[in-house]
Amino acid sequence: MKIVASAFVSGLLFAIGLGLAGMTDPAKVIGFLDFFGTWDPSLAFVMVGGILSYAVAFRLITRRHAPVFGTQFSLPTRKDLTPQLIIGSALFGIGWGIAGLCPGPGLASLATGSASVLAFVVAMLGGMALYKYFLEKRLA
Amino acid sequence: MVIDINSFLMALLGGIIIGTASAGLLLFVGRIAGISGITAGLVKPAKGEVPWRAAFVGGLVAGGIGLVVFYPQAFPAVISRGPLLTAIAGLFVGVGTQMGSGCTSGHGVCGISRLSGRSIVATLTFIASGAAAVVVMRFVGLT
Numbered sequence: 001m002k003i004v005a006s007a008f009v010s011g012l013l014f015a016i017g018l019g020l021a022g023m024t025d026p027a028k029v030i031g032f033l034d035f036f037g038t039w040d041p042s043l044a045f046v047m048v049g050g051i052l053s054y055a056v057a058f059r060l061i062t063r064r065h066a067p068v069f070g071t072q073f074s075l076p077t078r079k080d081l082t083p084q085l086i087i088g089s090a091l092f093g094i095g096w097g098i099a100g101l102c103p104g105p106g107l108a109s110l111a112t113g114s115a116s117v118l119a120f121v122v123a124m125l126g127g128m129a130l131y132k133y134f135l136e137k138r139l140a
Numbered sequence: 141m142v143i144d145i146n147s148f149l150m151a152l153l154g155g156i157i158i159g160t161a162s163a164g165l166l167l168f169v170g171r172i173a174g175i176s177g178i179t180a181g182l183v184k185p186a187k188g189e190v191p192w193r194a195a196f197v198g199g200l201v202a203g204g205i206g207l208v209v210f211y212p213q214a215f216p217a218v219i220s221r222g223p224l225l226t227a228i229a230g231l232f233v234g235v236g237t238q239m240g241s242g243c244t245s246g247h248g249v250c251g252i253s254r255l256s257g258r259s260i261v262a263t264l265t266f267i268a269s270g271a272a273a274v275v276v277m278r279f280v281g282l283t
Contacts, residue, residue, distance in 0.1 A: 003195075021150060061163060074170055122230070
């Protein structure tokens with residue numbers, strides 16, 4: 001229960017951060033990616049703020065042996081640069097650049113009731129299912 | 141280039157809140173706040189993995205409702221791409237984040253903070269391909 005409540009609060013705070021930062025404004029996101037047009041660099045500061053705060057917190061938190069409400073930390077261990085990593089990231093970027101939405105802002109924007117956002121999220125979940133159930137085994 | 145100090149400061153503030161939310165998930169639950177990975181774990185559920193993931197995604201949606209009520213300027217415009225192109229974009233995001241093991245949150249914030257080589261490569265790749273997509277969209281007249 002405490003784990004569920006913590007995860008909920010984290011998701012809530014994350015959405016507020018996305019909204020205040022401007023990440024839920026597709027036009028602004030596309031402006032950030034528009035290096036060859038009227039580039040709006042402001043969203044780079046979302047990464048600056050996020051990385052600075054998380055980098056410090058990560059080092060402090062992982063000194064602990066376990067999270068407050070769990071038995072162990074679950075952290076990525078892979079270091080290999082694979083074709084999947086690069087091709088997958090490239091595909092993700094194409095979708096991000098077309099819609100101006102990545103997964104977090106897409107989910108947070110469901111609250112607007114926009115049909116476009118709903119189409120984005122449903123297709124995203126479909127894409128995840130397509131990979132998880134069909135492509136993953138074949139590409140391994 | 142657009143320079144607007146206020147939007148720089150809001151971006152920085154929002155980024156710090158995102159970093160803090162991610163740190164909270166690590167401190168209390170022990171997980172990396174990678175939104176695509178957390179969500180995909182609901183699409184193909186594993187035993188014991190559903191409740192915290194559903195709660196996090198529920199929090200994201202609830203936070204969106206809070207923004208609509210208290211800070212509606214977070215959503216200044218609906219996407220103008222049309223439903224078909226938007227759905228295609230969603231499909232790319234879904235497949236791409238799973239094949240590439242992450243998105244803007246897991247790679248771009250958490251991974252770079254951990255100095256993960258994979259995340260640095262992934263982030264540079266999706267920013268580059270996103271920029272290319274914006275150029276192509278303009279070229280074909282879909283800005």
